[in-house]
Amino acid sequence: MKQSQLFTRTRREAPKDEVAKNAQLLIRAGFIHKEMAGVYSYLPLGLRTLNKIIGIIREEMSAIGGQEVHLTALQDKALWEKTGRWSDAVVDDWFKTTFKNGAEVGLGFTHEEPLTALMKDHIRSFRDLPQAVYQFQTKFRNEKRAKSGILRGREFLMKDLYSFNVDEKTHNEYYERATDAYIRIFDRLGIGAKTYKTFASGGSFSKYSHEFQTVCEAGEDTIYVHEGKKLAINKEVLNDEVLKDLDLLRSDLSEKKAIEVGNIFTLGTKFSDALGLNYKDAEGKPKSVIMGCYGIGPGRAMGTIVEIHADEKGLVWPESVAPFAVHLIALFDEKGTVKKAANDLYAKLTKPTKENPNGIEVLYDDRDCGAGEKFGDSDLIGIPKRYVISEKTLKDDSIEMKDRVTGKVEMLSLGVL
Amino acid sequence: MKQSQLFTRTRREAPKDEVAKNAQLLIRAGFIHKEMAGVYSYLPLGLRTLNKIIGIIREEMSAIGGQEVHLTALQDKALWEKTGRWSDAVVDDWFKTTFKNGAEVGLGFTHEEPLTALMKDHIRSFRDLPQAVYQFQTKFRNEKRAKSGILRGREFLMKDLYSFNVDEKTHNEYYERATDAYIRIFDRLGIGAKTYKTFASGGSFSKYSHEFQTVCEAGEDTIYVHEGKKLAINKEVLNDEVLKDLDLLRSDLSEKKAIEVGNIFTLGTKFSDALGLNYKDAEGKPKSVIMGCYGIGPGRAMGTIVEIHADEKGLVWPESVAPFAVHLIALFDEKGTVKKAANDLYAKLTKPTKENPNGIEVLYDDRDCGAGEKFGDSDLIGIPKRYVISEKTLKDDSIEMKDRVTGKVEMLSLGVL
Helix, strand or coil: CECCCCCCCCCCCCCCCCCCHHHHHHHHCCCEEEEECCEEEECHHHHHHHHHHHHHHHHHHHHCCCEECECCCEEEHHHHHHCCCCCCCCCCCCEEEECCCCCEEEECCCCHHHHHHHHCCCCCEHHHCCEEEEEEEEEECCCCCCCCHHHCCCEEEEEEEEEEECCHHHHHHHHHHHHHHHHHHHHHCCCHHHEEEEEEECCCCCCEEEEEEEECCCCCEEEEEECCCCEEEEHHHCCHHHHHHCCCCHHHCEEEEEEEEEEEEEEECHHHHHHCCEEECCCCCEEECEEEEEEECHHHHHHHHHHHHCECCECCCCHHHCCCCEEEEEECCCCCHHHHHHHHHHHHHHCCCCCCCCCCCEEEECCCCCHHHHHHHHHHHCCCEEEEEEHHHHHCCEEEEEECCCCCEEEEEHHHC | CECCCCCCCCCCCCCCCCCCHHHHHHHHCCCEEEEECCEEEECHHHHHHHHHHHHHHHHHHHHCCCEECECCCEEEHHHHHHCCCCCCCCCCCCEEEECCCCCEEEECCCCHHHHHHHHCCCCCEHHHCCEEEEEEEEEECCCCCCCCHHHCCCEEEEEEEEEEECCHHHHHHHHHHHHHHHHHHHHHCCCHHHEEEEEEECCCCCCEEEEEEEECCCCCEEEEEECCCCEEEEHHHCCHHHHHHHCCCHHHCEEEEEEEEEEEEEEECHHHHHHCCEEECCCCCEEECEEEEEEECHHHHHHHHHHHHCECCECCCCHHHCCCCEEEEEECCCCCHHHHHHHHHHHHHHCCCCCCCCCCCEEEECCCCCHHHHHHHHHHHCCCEEEEEEHHHHHCCEEEEEECCCCCEEEEEHHHC
C-alpha cells in the first residue's frame, strides 16, 4: 500500500486521558481510535494486525477440530435465567437494553447459554459427539473502570471455543489438545517466551482452571512463576495444598505481574444440566454432555504484544502479526530518479511469486515529506523490516535494510530483492 | 469437510414461529439458528456462505479505493446530539443502554457520526482527500416487527462505506464509481439480473438517493421498473416530476415487489458541518468535506439469494457464494470398495493444485445413512454440483454429476476429475 493513500496520520501525543501504554502508542501510530473509555475502533493498520492474530488463532482452532460459527450479541433473558446468570447480583457487568415491546434483552459477555441451547438441535446420541465449536465475536462487559487500553475493553473481540464430550476422559484429552494449541498460538504471536500456563481456581467439575499469563508490568494479575517448569500459579489460589498438588516449593517461585491472554475451563455439566443438553449413550440412556470453554481475546493479545515489544521509539511487531512485512521508504531527489527506482522496487516486491502467492506486503512511504518525518513514523509504526532507497543507496544499486528489533543495518543489492 | 464431522443436522420442519421462506430453509438446512425474532446466529455452512459474500463485497470496495476499518457498536451520546439524531423522537429504532456510572450509551444503527468525528484526526488539507473508508460491522436496530428472517434483523451485519471529497464534482464521480461497483457485486452474487438501480428520495444535497432493489415477492418495497433501461423508481417518489426528470413514461413501468439490497446516498455536508470535519483548500481557506454513504447488508443479500433461487427441494446457491463447490455423496457398499474410492476421490479433489491453490471445496457425505437421506439433505443444502459415487458408478470407473440448478445429470470418468 502507498502511504500517501493511507488515510490515517501519526500524531506526536496520545489523548491526555489515555494512560495505557498500548493504547497511547496504537493511537499515536494510527492503529486504533478511542471512542470512549474502554471502547476502541480499529483503523486500517490496526485491523490488518488484528486480522493476522485472528488468522493464527483460527488456524490453530481449526487444527483441533473447531467448527466456526457466529452467535449474536443480543441475548435472550429466558436462557440466562435457567442458569441463574441473568441477575445483576450474580453477573455485575451486564449491559442490558429493551425491545420496543418492553422486554429486556442482554448483550452477551460470553456465550455458554446460547450455544448450549443451540446444540440441543444437533446433538442426540453419543455418535454426534465429540464436537468443538468456536467463534470470533464481540463481547460487551460493563466494566466499572477501563484504563488498560485494549487490554480490557467494554466492547472487545473474543475467540471463544466450547467443547462437547461424552465423558470426563475424552473431555480431559481434548483439554490437553486445546492447551497445546494455546501454547502454539502464543508462540506464533511472539509472546510465547513470556507466557506461562497458570493454575487458577476451578469449579464444581475440576479443581483448577488454567490461565495463560504473559509476564508484563502492565498486567492486572499477580502470578507465581516456576521458570524451570514453565508454569505458574495465580496468587488467588496459591496455598500449601496447591503447592503440594503441583509438587512445587514456594521458594522456587517468583512473583510477577502478568496479563491473562487466555483461559481454559472445565465446565462439566453445569450448562448442559441447566439447559437440558443430553445425549443418548450406547444403551440408549440419557446422559449430560461434558463441556469445556477456551477463550482468547485477539485485541488483548494485540495489546500484550505492544506492551512487551514496544520500545521508546514506538511499536515493534513480530513478523507474524505485523501490518506489513516491509516498510519501503523513498528519500526522493529532485530529478525523479529515486521515485522511479522506488516505484519499480515496490512493483517488484508486491508482485505475486511462487514463494509469496500474494506478493510481499509492503507499506511504501511515497509521501512528499522529509526524511526525519518518514523515519520517525516508520519507527512508530514498527514494521519489522525497513528498506530505505535514496540517491546515496542507488549509487551502489542497493537499498539499506534496517531491522526494527535489532536496529542492525545492512546494504542489499537491488538485484537480489 | 467430512459431513460426519459437521455438527449441524438438517431438519424436516422449521420453527413454527418462523414465517419467512429464507429463514425457514436456512434453519432447516442448518445454516442459521434463530435466537429471537430478528436475531439469527450463523452456523458453519451459513458462515461459509456469509464469508463468501463478504469476500466479494470486500474485493469490490477495495477496488474503488476503500480502506477497511472496524468501528464499535457502543456509541457516544455526545456525538449523536450534535447531529440531532440521539433523540428517540427522531430515530425510533435505537437500542440504548447505560454504563455503570449511569451515563447513556447507544448501540450503532449506522456510523456516520463516529466516523466523521474520527476523520477529524486525519483530514487537514485538500491533499488528504479524497478518502473512502468502509467496514463490515454489526448494526442494531430496534425494529417493532421482525418477520422477514435475515432480510430484516434487529442485529445484522452491514458493509458501510463512507466517501470524503473536496467538492461536488469529485463526489459525483466517486458516486458513479460506487454505483458501478454495486452493480458488479450484485452480478457476482447471482442476483444481478433481477436487481435494479432505483431512484429514491434524496436529501438536502441531492434530489435523489439510489437503492438497489431486487425484484422478489418477499420484498417489503414497491418499485416501478423500466426493463429496457434497467432502472426503477421507488413508489415513495413516483410522480410526474420524477418521470419527467428521468424521461420515462408511466405506461412503460411495471409495478414490482422488491428487496432493497443496497443503497447509496449523497450526504453532502450534513455530518461534516455538524461535527466540524473541514479541510483547508489550496488558498488555506476552511471548507466542509462532502460526504457520501454506501450500504449493503451481507446477511440481507444472503436472504435475497435464498428467496430468488431456492426451489421446492431446498436452497440453491450460485457457485460464487456456495458453502462448498462440490457435494460428494458416497453410497457405501458392504465390501468397503465405495468407501475407499470415495476417500481417494475426496483426497484428490481437495488437494491444492495450480488452478485451485486451496483445493476444491468439497462437502463429503461419508455418513452411515441411506441414499434417500443423503440426497434429500443434499437438495436442501443446495451445493451447485453433486458427485455421487456408488457401486454402480464404479463399474464404469466414474461418478454421476448432477447440477443443482438445472438438474442435468452426466457421468464423469474418475480419471478426469
